[in-house]
Amino acid sequence: MRNQSGGLFVDGHMSRNTGASVADNAGRPLAELFASEREGLRRLARLLTGSDAMAEDLVQEAFVRLQASHTAPANRGGYLRTVLVNLCRDHLRRQARARYRAVPVPLVQAPPEVDETWAAVCRLPFRQRAAVVLRYYQDLPEAEIANLLGCRPGTVKSSLSRALAKLRKELSP
Amino acid sequence: MSPMTDTEERLTTTLRYVADLPPGNVEVAPNARPRTAGPSRYALVPRRWLVFVGAVVVSVCLLVAGLVIAGLPGQGTAPGWELISTLNPAWEAVPGSLSLQVGFSLTCTGATTCFASGPNQAVYITRDTGHIWHQVALPGQPISGVQCASPNNCSILTFRESAPPKSDWSWFMSETSDGGRTWSSTRAPSAINVAVLMPSLATGVPSRYGWASVSCATMASCVIVAESVRPPVPSAALFTTDAGRTWAVANLPHRFVPSQIQCFARGQCLSTGFDSTTQTIAVAFSANGGSTWSAARVPDLSGAILSVSCSSLSYCMAVPISFTAAPTTSSVLVSTDGGHSWSLQAGPALPAGGTLWKLSCPVRANCWAMGDNWPVQVAFGGGPDGAFAAATTDTRGPWRSATLPPAVQGTEAVSCPSIGTCFALAWTTTLVLLEYRT
Numbered sequence: 001m002r003n004q005s006g007g008l009f010v011d012g013h014m015s016r017n018t019g020a021s022v023a024d025n026a027g028r029p030l031a032e033l034f035a036s037e038r039e040g041l042r043r044l045a046r047l048l049t050g051s052d053a054m055a056e057d058l059v060q061e062a063f064v065r066l067q068a069s070h071t072a073p074a075n076r077g078g079y080l081r082t083v084l085v086n087l088c089r090d091h092l093r094r095q096a097r098a099r100y101r102a103v104p105v106p107l108v109q110a111p112p113e114v115d116e117t118w119a120a121v122c123r124l125p126f127r128q129r130a131a132v133v134l135r136y137y138q139d140l141p142e143a144e145i146a147n148l149l150g151c152r153p154g155t156v157k158s159s160l161s162r163a164l165a166k167l168r169k170e171l172s173p
Numbered sequence: 174m175s176p177m178t179d180t181e182e183r184l185t186t187t188l189r190y191v192a193d194l195p196p197g198n199v200e201v202a203p204n205a206r207p208r209t210a211g212p213s214r215y216a217l218v219p220r221r222w223l224v225f226v227g228a229v230v231v232s233v234c235l236l237v238a239g240l241v242i243a244g245l246p247g248q249g250t251a252p253g254w255e256l257i258s259t260l261n262p263a264w265e266a267v268p269g270s271l272s273l274q275v276g277f278s279l280t281c282t283g284a285t286t287c288f289a290s291g292p293n294q295a296v297y298i299t300r301d302t303g304h305i306w307h308q309v310a311l312p313g314q315p316i317s318g319v320q321c322a323s324p325n326n327c328s329i330l331t332f333r334e335s336a337p338p339k340s341d342w343s344w345f346m347s348e349t350s351d352g353g354r355t356w357s358s359t360r361a362p363s364a365i366n367v368a369v370l371m372p373s374l375a376t377g378v379p380s381r382y383g384w385a386s387v388s389c390a391t392m393a394s395c396v397i398v399a400e401s402v403r404p405p406v407p408s409a410a411l412f413t414t415d416a417g418r419t420w421a422v423a424n425l426p427h428r429f430v431p432s433q434i435q436c437f438a439r440g441q442c443l444s445t446g447f448d449s450t451t452q453t454i455a456v457a458f459s460a461n462g463g464s465t466w467s468a469a470r471v472p473d474l475s476g477a478i479l480s481v482s483c484s485s486l487s488y489c490m491a492v493p494i495s496f497t498a499a500p501t502t503s504s505v506l507v508s509t510d511g512g513h514s515w516s517l518q519a520g521p522a523l524p525a526g527g528t529l530w531k532l533s534c535p536v537r538a539n540c541w542a543m544g545d546n547w548p549v550q551v552a553f554g555g556g557p558d559g560a561f562a563a564a565t566t567d568t569r570g571p572w573r574s575a576t577l578p579p580a581v582q583g584t585e586a587v588s589c590p591s592i593g594t595c596f597a598l599a600w601t602t603t604l605v606l607l608e609y610r611t
Binding site: 042043044046047052056110111112113114115116117118121132133136137164167168171 | 178180181183184185186187188189190191192193196437438439485486487511
């Protein structure tokens with residue numbers, strides 16, 4: 001589904017389903033929504049999965065689900081984000097079932113602090129990782145993170161606290 | 174709102190940095206390590222039984238593997254390297270026993286893109302894993318390999334001789350910010366001529382180029398190190414912070430002769446080479462973009478460091494080579510503090526007369542090393558075992574040897590952009606690209 005440059009929707013079913021003439025069930029062209037939301041979702045999925053390739057696939061899948069949804073979500077951006085977070089969680093669960101954990105490949109000559117921190121983030125369990133990404137990258141309040149992750153705000157608070165404690169321990173000299 | 178802690182700030186910076194990287198830069202190595210935490214479908218089975226059963230299975234596998242290996246002498250224990258393409262025919266005529274000063278270089282920035290440079294006035298790039306190679310248009314012939322601070326930002330040092338009767342030399346630093354599609358070149362400062370070139374002019378023959386290397390942490394901030402081949406003129410470092418418009422000269426540590434330089438973000442640079450008086454290995458480092466340099470603590474070892482690879486600024490591995498004799502055992506140098514101090518560590522097993530030449534470490538302690546006995550045969554009378562490759566995935570070793578294609582007689586360079594993705598330049602009857610396939 002990805003072309004060589006990593007772009008989406010060049011061929012295959014998605015290109016047919018997301019052309020400019022195709023509108024979603026809320027009336028707004030899906031291609032327009034895709035153009036405005038795709039990059040942000042891709043970055044979010046990259047941070048949650050640690051994989052550009054998987055991020056592209058999951059963002060694409062989220063749009064497919066939006067298009068296939070029978071009820072028009074009022075906040076389609078929020079809907080996409082929720083679907084995407086769930087897809088990322090499912091993806092990582094599938095990896096876990098395979099009894100292996102993928103390890104992040106170091107970024108090409110990134111500053112060492114970035115490499116070390118990124119590797120530490122990738123080692124966090126999904127809920128903690130999602131909580132720190134949504135909190136510290138997307139700047140979402142705990143209530144909204146709880147809504148996205150399907151848990152209580154208190155759980156988000158404890159996940160963040162545990163994640164930070166782990167990171168502090170791993171990153172301390 | 175409470176102020177952010179250091180960890181929170183570092184986390185925020187990292188997430189933004191990773192999120193803003195161009196596509197294709199963030200990847201995981203699937204199934205690279207057994208899972209150590211999290212849910213398991215075997216959770217109802219007591220863990221000690223899993224350990225016991227696992228130990229039995231591993232023992233049986235090791236026994237079988239040992240029997241297989243014992244029955245197949247000469248076979249490697251790791252998945253193999255495959256020959257995937259032949260490089261430009263112009264390199265066919267270049268003999269394998271090259272001088273140490275100007276060798277071939279391979280820099281791969283991803284699973285499909287590699288730069289290859291060599292001593293015949295050419296730099297080539299492939300964007301399809303070696304199937305098609307394009308010559309890069311540069312103002313001169315390469316004196317250094319291509320160094321990349323990121324998949325898009327790369328630099329190289331070249332030189333050009335003017336037309337007779339007045340033989341003169343010009344040095345250029347060429348940079349790309351689009352992964353090698355377009356290059357911009359600036360004239361390198363005249364000091365580099367003093368350091369490297371004058372002996373050639375004196376004799377009228379470029380009999381010896383000397384070592385030189387350039388590394389750009391950013392497009393604007395570059396450092397060149399150049400060997401003096403006319404003592405007592407000292408070797409020099411030249412640095413710019415304005416993309417080569419102006420340069421300044423910095424003193425390297427006394428008697429230090431540089432072979433390579435690698436610069437990272439925030440002005441951290443590392444240069445490897447040797448001490449010209451004691452003829453022992455030496456390393457110099459700078460924390461301010463090359464303007465001042467200090468000598469690193471290194472073991473007292475005869476020779477020079479020709480190849481160094483840093484997976485991050487904190488972790489580097491280097492290969493010492495001997496000036497005087499073929500080594501009987503191999504060793505590598507490891508630094509875990511950004512090159513300030515180095516210690517010796519066991520290297521891969523060498524075939525008779527073999528020498529370890531190059532290595533590449535995509536991840537901390539995960540390195541591929543390559544060597545051969547081709548030049549050694551010429552200089553020291555090496556044995557017949559030819560080229561070899563070995564990998565380690567652990568800070569304490571051990572190294573596992575790997576099978577190279579039978580036609581390979583010598584190795585020139587190795588470059589691993591990530592775990593599981595490695596390429597090498599090697600000699601058969603011509604120069605070829607090898608790819609490691611798991």
